[in-house]
Amino acid sequence: MSKLISGLALSLASATALAASLVVAPGATAVEPRRAPSLTDFGFRADVYGVKLVTDNVEAFDVKDAHAQLRCTRAVGQSVERTSAVSVPDNPLIHVAASTSRTDTYREGERNGVRGTNTIGDIRIGGTVNGVATPSLVIEGLTTTADAFHTPQGFGHAESFDFARIRLELLQGTPLQGTPLEQLLAPLDQVTATVFEGTDEAANQVFEVLRSATAPIQIPGLGSIALGKVRGKASGKRATSEAMALEVVVDAGGRRQLVEIGSANARIGAPAPAGVFRAGGTALDFQALQGNLHLGGVQHKSLPCEGTLGRTQTFRVPSASVAFGLLADLRDVTYTHRGSQNAKRDFAKGLTGTRIETVSVPAVGLVVNGVESSVRMRGKERKPVRARVATTITSITMNGQPVAVPAPGRTTELPNGAGLVQRELVKRSRYGARVIALRVTLFQQAVVMDLALADGHIYPR
Secondary structure (H helix, E strand, O other), rough: OOOEEEEOOOOOOOOOOOOOOOOOOOEEEEOOOOOOOEEEEEEEEEEEEEEEEEEOEEEHHHEEEEEEEEEEEEEEEOOEEEEOHHHHHHHHOEEEEEEEEEEEEEEEEEEEEEEEEEEEEEEEEEEEEEEEEEEEEEEEEEEEEEEEEEEEOOOEEEEEEOOEEEEEOOOOOOOOOOOHHHHHHOOOEOOOOOOEEEEEHHHHHHHHHHHHHHOEEEEOEEHHHHHHHHEEEHHHEEEEEEEEEEEEEEOHOOOOEEOOOEEEEEEEEEEOOOOEEEEEEEEEEEEOOOOOOOEEEOEEEEEOOOOOOOOOOEEEEEEEEEHHHOOEEEEEEEEEEEEEEOOOOOOEEEEEEEEEEEEEEOOOOOOOOOEEEEEEEEOOOOHHHHHHHEEEEEEEEEEEEEEEEOOOOOEEEEEEEEEEEEEEEEEOOEEEEEEEEEEEEEEEOOEEEEEEEEEEEEEEE
16 A cells, blocks of 8 residues: 655654544444543544535535544544445446545543544546446545644644555547646556556555646546645644545536545644534535435534634635526625633633525525524533524515515415425524524425524533
């Protein structure tokens, strides 16, 4: 196996294998023996997946392959594991086999950290669509790892790739001479006139070509390929580690999709004396065909586990759409969050909010302006969190005619029985609240669309 390693912030020996105290896998949520978690003053978070599809800034939730998400925790010895489906059903050109993702929080001597790892046995992009053959990219034995940690020397991070084999099958007559694609293929063995493959060091050299490329390398008939994120950052209060092996844009078959392959993200921050924030926002959660199609995300943003030291952070997304904008077109999305902790008072408070300036559904002539939600939370350890939710809807029109904006918790029927709009759907728990600013149900299109979601919770461990 060859290895590409980037961003080792501290020179430390490789960690030994971790023993998990909690493993979450499909169909199973408990592991024996069950032990009380060991708490730290750090906030840990990790997110790992094998393959993700993104179209116009909207994620396909139901095809996020082998997604293992470790939500914010102060405890070491926590693990989440997920395995993949056999293939990605949303795109016939993308096939995944034997993908596993795992996240772990750990303590090894004086080192506390969180590690995320994804392993893909085999992924193939390309094949035949609508009776037309495309080039194919095959990757075997790909492992991506991100590690964020703290030692007596400070915060650090490490990112790495391991891979066994890369194979690229081109179409007859594909121009190569003098192109970036020729440089990409140079380290590989030419098996036939159109087939190139390599293992170990040859595969490593392919990644180096991608690293040095100033733009994605075009693969005629399929799309483009680029090295994903390989980066980390450490400061006096936190460390982040991000590793994504490849970003492939597939435009064969008449639609353009970004395919992210082999992603692992890990983050550690301090101090977290009063708990951790599990808070964030997302602009859209879109379901159709009785839940068989599930999209959303829109560059979802989360509040750091330990907070922001009371500073307000704002993130903006210019636009996002579903079905080329026919079923949902979002403009000017803004995420806002803030969090702080007080060690002496054992107290934490925070804010998370989501705003969409305009949402339109051209298929039915629906336009909603000024959709906004927020959750403000305050909590002390061993006491229920107080959460206050708020929503705002500026206006609703359908085919140019005004529609009454429902009061919080109420529902308005759309003209001609087209559907319903429900405002301020709230789910509360001991640790906080989650609110949906507006739910739009369209009967004929079999669509349920949640707009401007805000999630604000504070967990003690």
